[in-house]
Amino acid sequence: MHREKRLSALIAFVVKEMRHILRDRQTLVILLLLPLAQVVLFGFAIRTDVNDIRLAVVDPVPDAVTLALRARFVGNGRFRVVATVPTVAAAEPFFRRGAADIAVVFQPGLAERLARGTGAQMQLLVDASDPNSGTTMQTYATSVIAAWQAEQPGAGRGVRIIPQVRMRYNPTLESVNLFVPGLIALVLTLVSSMMTAISLSREKERGTLEVLLVSPLRPWQIIVGKVVPYLLLAFANVVTALFAAWAVFQVPFRGSVALLLGASTLYAMVGLALGVLIAAVTTSQRAAMLFALVGTMLPTTLLSGLIFPIASMPLPLRLISHIIPARWFIVIARGVMLKGVGVADLWMEIAILSLMFVAFMTLAIRSFRARLD
């Protein structure tokens, strides 16, 4: 047929799809506000400023230096001394109960060692079960000690206290700005995979899909018509998330906005293809929703490096993470946003996502056809 007719058929279908989306106000509002809510909630939940740090002091033999340093911690305002004990073992219960966040462990005879010019040491023990605040607390404590040292007459002559830091409970550390790129991945997965899967499987369940397939529309037109409105929605979500991150938290944006939007579109297309695939292989809306949840949302949250660093996963999970699209998107988004890198450094991730899109879409169209039989 006549190209214009085919185009107008596709347009009629897209219009219908948009009407579905616009008519379901509640879902629409949730989808539009979701990125905002997520960025704000996550942002405040993993805020970098740490106040009211509960400090345990381990001071076996108090002397002039240890007392001076202790006074510095008290006077700093961020620290609150919750215990002063003679041994590390005595500080241990405070950590286990979660009553202390950090312990300063002084060496016996600290003043004497400093005076003699022999190496003086002290230890910082940090509860790093929340890695982000762990790092921050460590930085604050180190800076208190450094500030004191800088004021001493011997400063600069090489006689100094060297703090040894031990992060407890979680030795790997994630930086805090990393969450925004991950959230974009999460929102895009939700809108593209899950919403497409639900909306397409609804048509299947209600029997309207059959009527569409009997019409002159071709399978690809049905898929494109389904996907285009959600692509627009996904695009709006990325913009909202970026805006919220910038406006509320001043998350840096060092690279090209166009590149990030392009990559987001590519990632959304992979998600949409997955959504179509899920709808093709499931027979009910409910199954499609659960499938999308377990098959896309869960891996995006847990295996993509969004929350848990991939490097610290056991080998099998590390291997599985390679087939999670979000893993590659997050590398792109973090690279563009936080490091300002360009296509030259990200071509591999972009190529992998493109390949995934082609593969999933081919599979989707094929199983879509096969399912008719």
Added chain:
Amino acid sequence: MTLAIDVQRLTRRFGAFVAVDAISVQVKTGEVFGFLGANGAGKTTAIKMLIGLLEPTEGSAQVAGYDVRTQSEEVRRRIGYMSQRFSLYDDLTVRENIQLYGGIYGLTDDEISTRGAELVGGLHLDGAHDALVGTLPLGWKQKLAFSVALLHRPLVVFLDEPTGGVDPVTRRQFWEMIYAAAARGTTVFVTTHYMDEAEYCDRLSIMVDGRIAAMGTPAELKAEFGAPTIDEVFVRLARPAAMAGGV
């Protein structure tokens, strides 16, 4: 005389199971053809092949003058289809559903609005043009779905149990709509489980175990089986099969 549907030894196998076994059916243009059969006799499989949802394993079928296997798109443009499940969108208005199907079948905006107005007027739904379809009573919905399936003036319309769950008065009105469509030259291919409806058909066939066990006008079939009603004919044909397969 032209044939709207010409089916020759059409067969569909699923593995070793023969769902449709070399059936041959000819339907004339403007005819109301009843396609009967017990559940599982192969009716749905046969219809799916005729409307292009399923590839035939063997045999040939021409619908509206085109081969369903090789000219599927030409066929699909010339047929209408109303499935046994409701085929309109509940969350769209009457007008929006009409716009959708008109658009899909390549009608112009003018055609959509004039035919849409006619359609709504014909159903006495004038006040409900902008009502959500989901708020209409079932009988109205079914009549609306049938009218929408005819919106692009198809040569052949396939109705798969169109009156399931509908009250007797609405069923009667529905059949009046079917006759009106046939009078305008549209060929109607309809499946039903209501044997009183079967009596309304110009001709009908009864499928048993993937084969066509009987075909003719209602009067011919009743005479052939010496039965007073089509219901009786149907039960006689379908029962041996059910007893052989069922127990």
